[in-house]
Amino acid sequence: MTTPHPRPGTPAPHDTSDGRVVRGRAMPGAGAGDVPAVGRRTRRGATLGTRHQRPDHGPVPASAAWRDGDPVGRRQFADLGPFALESGGRLPAVRLAYETWGELDEDGGNAVLVLHALTGDSHVTGPAGDGHPTAGWWQSMVGPGAPIDTDRWFVVAPNVLGGCQGSTGPASTAPDGRPWGSRFPLLTVRDQVAAEVRLADLLGIDQWALVIGASMGGLRVLEWAASAPDRVEAFAAIATCAQTGGDQIAGFHTQLGAILADPRYRDGDYYDAADGDGPHVGLGIARQIAHQTYRSAAELDERFGRIPQGAEDPLEGGRFAVQSYLDHHGDKLARRFDANTYVTLTRSMITHDLGRDRGGVEAALAQVTARGLVVAVDSDRLFTPAQSERIAAGVPGAGPVRYVRSPYGHDGFLIEEDQVGALVTDFLREGARR
Numbered sequence: 001m002t003t004p005h006p007r008p009g010t011p012a013p014h015d016t017s018d019g020r021v022v023r024g025r026a027m028p029g030a031g032a033g034d035v036p037a038v039g040r041r042t043r044r045g046a047t048l049g050t051r052h053q054r055p056d057h058g059p060v061p062a063s064a065a066w067r068d069g070d071p072v073g074r075r076q077f078a079d080l081g082p083f084a085l086e087s088g089g090r091l092p093a094v095r096l097a098y099e100t101w102g103e104l105d106e107d108g109g110n111a112v113l114v115l116h117a118l119t120g121d122s123h124v125t126g127p128a129g130d131g132h133p134t135a136g137w138w139q140s141m142v143g144p145g146a147p148i149d150t151d152r153w154f155v156v157a158p159n160v161l162g163g164c165q166g167s168t169g170p171a172s173t174a175p176d177g178r179p180w181g182s183r184f185p186l187l188t189v190r191d192q193v194a195a196e197v198r199l200a201d202l203l204g205i206d207q208w209a210l211v212i213g214a215s216m217g218g219l220r221v222l223e224w225a226a227s228a229p230d231r232v233e234a235f236a237a238i239a240t241c242a243q244t245g246g247d248q249i250a251g252f253h254t255q256l257g258a259i260l261a262d263p264r265y266r267d268g269d270y271y272d273a274a275d276g277d278g279p280h281v282g283l284g285i286a287r288q289i290a291h292q293t294y295r296s297a298a299e300l301d302e303r304f305g306r307i308p309q310g311a312e313d314p315l316e317g318g319r320f321a322v323q324s325y326l327d328h329h330g331d332k333l334a335r336r337f338d339a340n341t342y343v344t345l346t347r348s349m350i351t352h353d354l355g356r357d358r359g360g361v362e363a364a365l366a367q368v369t370a371r372g373l374v375v376a377v378d379s380d381r382l383f384t385p386a387q388s389e390r391i392a393a394g395v396p397g398a399g400p401v402r403y404v405r406s407p408y409g410h411d412g413f414l415i416e417e418d419q420v421g422a423l424v425t426d427f428l429r430e431g432a433r434r
Helices: 189-203 216-227 246-260 263-268 280-294 297-303 321-334 339-350 361-366 385-394 409-415 417-433
Strands: 076-084 090-101 111-115 154-158 210-214 234-238 371-377 402-404
Touching (some): 076 189, 090 189, 189 216, 189 339, 210 216, 210 417, 216 339, 234 417, 246 280, 246 339, 280 321, 361 385, 371 385, 371 409, 371 417, 409 417
Parallel strands (some): 210 234
């Protein structure tokens, strides 16, 4: 998730590695066929070991996972008991952290489930504060007067099973008093939804009026609709897929490789490491690989092109602005997330297949009984429009794919808040008329 910025075609500032915003300059000599110009300054001769000095933000924590004893903020907790996993493993005790907004009607008919993406959490809306270092990640969508109006709907947002913001995950304490770390079992999307079904039971919610999520959250939306059809009245699957494909698995694999190759990852047992001695390098690189798929090629070319970063000279070991942009997002994530959690959740996306043991994807989609809203971002290269078309074609109650027109790629589901909000508003209004 990134910060909106001016549309391509307009002079746009770019993010620096320390979060400042500067305007770029064209790199001298960038064009093919350039010849030395009179008065051009003499460069010192960069080598492979030349590095431009980067801003020092202080040591990165070994893990930024929420731990017992940290400020709770708006979190609530549900203890779900022992939990058998699809892979054959078992968790002796599972806890989900979650947040709620609004009031549940007496008949329970106004409940909405919001499911977050890879590095999101339960803090969908609300200010930053103790326990929540950043403001809600989808404030344009959830709140009083928002498309999902909390004066009308009772909204529940859990931190996913395997997450690092209060739910049971690899950073959680195992029965022996140590973090799970490398011993944490493999999870699937089905495991995550099975835990959320138990949460719904504890909350007394028999059926969701709407289950909504984008990206990784959308995987769980579809699994809810397939595995618990009697508990989902309507769903909204945004920028997601019913089955991860080869290109997605390849991208996820390289992200995992970056983390696993970091010697400070220590095979997943790094929680007692000092600040600056954890796997932040590998996690940051994984985020950089992922972030490129979150934006479109056209946007990166138009926004950054070959502009150097500030006063840095790429011919002297400096960076182009787009390199600084990725460095910034890699560092930013490493300071608020957990490497093992990234590995756990990415592996759950790799194994995602709605059709597994259900006769294939089309057979699974055909059994969905909920009314569906399927949304694609037209420039998305992570979860492609073709994957949304497959969902809409397979679900009897889905209707045609609704498109968000955006130059930004996958992140358009967050940036184009007016378009997404209008689609959700119309979908809920249509349901109310039935």
